[in-house]
Amino acid sequence: MNNASTELKHFMSGLRKRNPGEAEFHQAVEEVAMSLMPFILDHEKYYKARILERLTEPDRIIIFRVCWEDDLGNLRVNRGYRVQFSNCIGPYKGGLRFHPSVSLSILKFLGFEQIFKNSLTTLPLGGGKGGANFNPKGKSDREVMRFCQSFMTELTRHIGADIDIPAGDIGVGAREIGYLYGQFKRLNNRHTGAITGKGFDYGGSLMRPEATGYGCVYMMREALSHEGDDLENKSCLVSGSGNVAQFCAEKLIQLGARVLTMSDSGGTIYDPDGINEDKLMWIKELKNSRRGRIVEYAKQFPSAEYLEGKRPWAIPANLAFPCATQNEIEADDAKALISNSCRAVCEGANMPSTKEAIDLLQAAKVTFVPGKAANAGGVAVSGLEMTQNSMRIHWSAEEVDQRLLGIMQNIHRKCVKYGNDGDYIDYVKGANVAAFSKIADTMLAYGVI
Structure with a gap:
C-alpha cells in the first residue's frame, strides 16, 4: 500500500506540473487514480505501458474564438472549446456546456470523467467535452441562435458521426441543440447522427430528456x-x-x-x-x-x-x-x-x-x-440515439426505457464485481476499475499510439 501511495504522489505531482492551475481537473484525476493505483501496480502490463499517464493527456484540445452580434448590433466575443480526450473505444462523445464558469480545467475534468462513464455503458463511445463561456440566460432566442451558429461554424470541422458527437449539458438544451444541429446540417449538407439530444422530429430519441x-x-x-x-x-x-x-x-x-x-x-x-x-x-x-x-x-x-x-x-x-x-x-x-x-x-x-x-x-x-456510474444514463441514451440514426428508425419510449434500465443494471453489476470489499460496496473503486480495465486492454491492443 505504501508503494501505491508513493506512486500516486509521484503521478499527481507530475500531472499538476503539466496542468498548472486546473483544480477541477486535478480533483477528478486524483479521485480516479487513488482507487486505480493499487490495481495498476497489481497488473504490471498497465504500469509498464503508462496507461494512466496516457489517459490523462487529451488527444487534442481545440480552442477557438466565437464572434456574434447581439440584438443591439454590438459585436460580442466568447471563447469556445472542444476537448477530445480519448477515442480508444469509439468516437469522442460528450456534451457542450454554455456557462460563464466554463474553463479548460472544467472541460478537462468533464472530458476525463466521460471516458470512464462511456466505458461503463458498454457502448462503443470515447470521451470528450466542450462548450463556451457564453451565458444563454437573459439572451433572446435570436441572440442564442446567432451565437450557436457562430460556434458551430468552427466546431463543424472537428466533429462527425464517426469522429466526435457532441450533446447538450448545462446551458445547452433543446433550443440550443436545434440551432447547433441546424447550422451543422447547413454547412455539411448531410443529415447524420453528428449531434445527440436532437428533437424527436429531426432524429432525436424518445426518453433522452x-x-x-x-x-x-x-x-x-x-x-x-x-x-x-x-x-x-x-x-x-x-x-x-x-x-x-x-x-x-x-x-x-x-x-x-x-x-x-x-x-x-x-x-x-x-x-x-x-x-x-x-x-x-x-x-x-x-x-x-x-x-x-x-x-x-x-x-x-x-x-x-x-x-x-x-x-x-x-x-x-x-x-x-x-x-x-x-x-x-x-x-x-x-x-x-x-x-x-x-x-x-x-x-x-x-x-x-x-x-x-x-x-x-x-x-x-x-x-x-459516483456520477460516472450513476449519471451514465444520459450518454447511454445518446448512444441509443446514434444507433437509431444509423438504422433510420425510432424506438418507442418503452423500448428505450427498458434498454436504459438494462444498461444501468449492468453498470451496477460491474461496480459490485470490482468494488466488493466484503461488508461494503465501494462503488467509486468498482466504477473506476471496471471502466479502466476495458480501456486499458484496448490501448494495449493498439500498441504505442
Whole structure:
C-alpha cells in the first residue's frame, strides 16, 4: 500500500506540473487514480505501458474564438472549446456546456470523467467535452441562435458521426441543440447522427430528456436492492431544478419515494409534505417555460419553506441525489448527512461531491455511487440515439426505457464485481476499475499510439 501511495504522489505531482492551475481537473484525476493505483501496480502490463499517464493527456484540445452580434448590433466575443480526450473505444462523445464558469480545467475534468462513464455503458463511445463561456440566460432566442451558429461554424470541422458527437449539458438544451444541429446540417449538407439530444422530429430519441435523471434513480434502486431494500416511502433530498433534477424527482415519485427538496443557485425549497406530480409539473413550467427562480415555489405552495442561499443537505432524509453542479457536497454537508442517518448518496451531476466529503461518507459506510456510474444514463441514451440514426428508425419510449434500465443494471453489476470489499460496496473503486480495465486492454491492443 505504501508503494501505491508513493506512486500516486509521484503521478499527481507530475500531472499538476503539466496542468498548472486546473483544480477541477486535478480533483477528478486524483479521485480516479487513488482507487486505480493499487490495481495498476497489481497488473504490471498497465504500469509498464503508462496507461494512466496516457489517459490523462487529451488527444487534442481545440480552442477557438466565437464572434456574434447581439440584438443591439454590438459585436460580442466568447471563447469556445472542444476537448477530445480519448477515442480508444469509439468516437469522442460528450456534451457542450454554455456557462460563464466554463474553463479548460472544467472541460478537462468533464472530458476525463466521460471516458470512464462511456466505458461503463458498454457502448462503443470515447470521451470528450466542450462548450463556451457564453451565458444563454437573459439572451433572446435570436441572440442564442446567432451565437450557436457562430460556434458551430468552427466546431463543424472537428466533429462527425464517426469522429466526435457532441450533446447538450448545462446551458445547452433543446433550443440550443436545434440551432447547433441546424447550422451543422447547413454547412455539411448531410443529415447524420453528428449531434445527440436532437428533437424527436429531426432524429432525436424518445426518453433522452429523462435519461440522466431516470438512470440515477435506477442505479439507486439497484444499490438498495443489493442491500435487500427498495425506494418505497424513502424520503429524498434532490438538489437542482434543471433537467436532471426534474426527471430524478419524477422517477422517485413514480417509484413511491417522497421528494422533499429541489434547489437552484439562489437557495433550496423544502416541502415536508413532499413534492408530488402536480407540484413537479408546476416546477417544470417555472423552469422550462418561464425560466423563473425556485423561490417562487414557496410562494405558490404554503407547505414549503425557502432556504435562501442554502443547500438541502442539512435536512433529515433517507437518500440524497445531488443533481446540480460540481462540488455541491462539501465536508460539512457530508457530516450533516451522516448525522441525519442518510442511507445513500447517488450522484446525478458530474463530480458534485468533494474528495473530503466522499471520504467521510465512505468511512461512515454510507452507500455512495459516483456520477460516472450513476449519471451514465444520459450518454447511454445518446448512444441509443446514434444507433437509431444509423438504422433510420425510432424506438418507442418503452423500448428505450427498458434498454436504459438494462444498461444501468449492468453498470451496477460491474461496480459490485470490482468494488466488493466484503461488508461494503465501494462503488467509486468498482466504477473506476471496471471502466479502466476495458480501456486499458484496448490501448494495449493498439500498441504505442
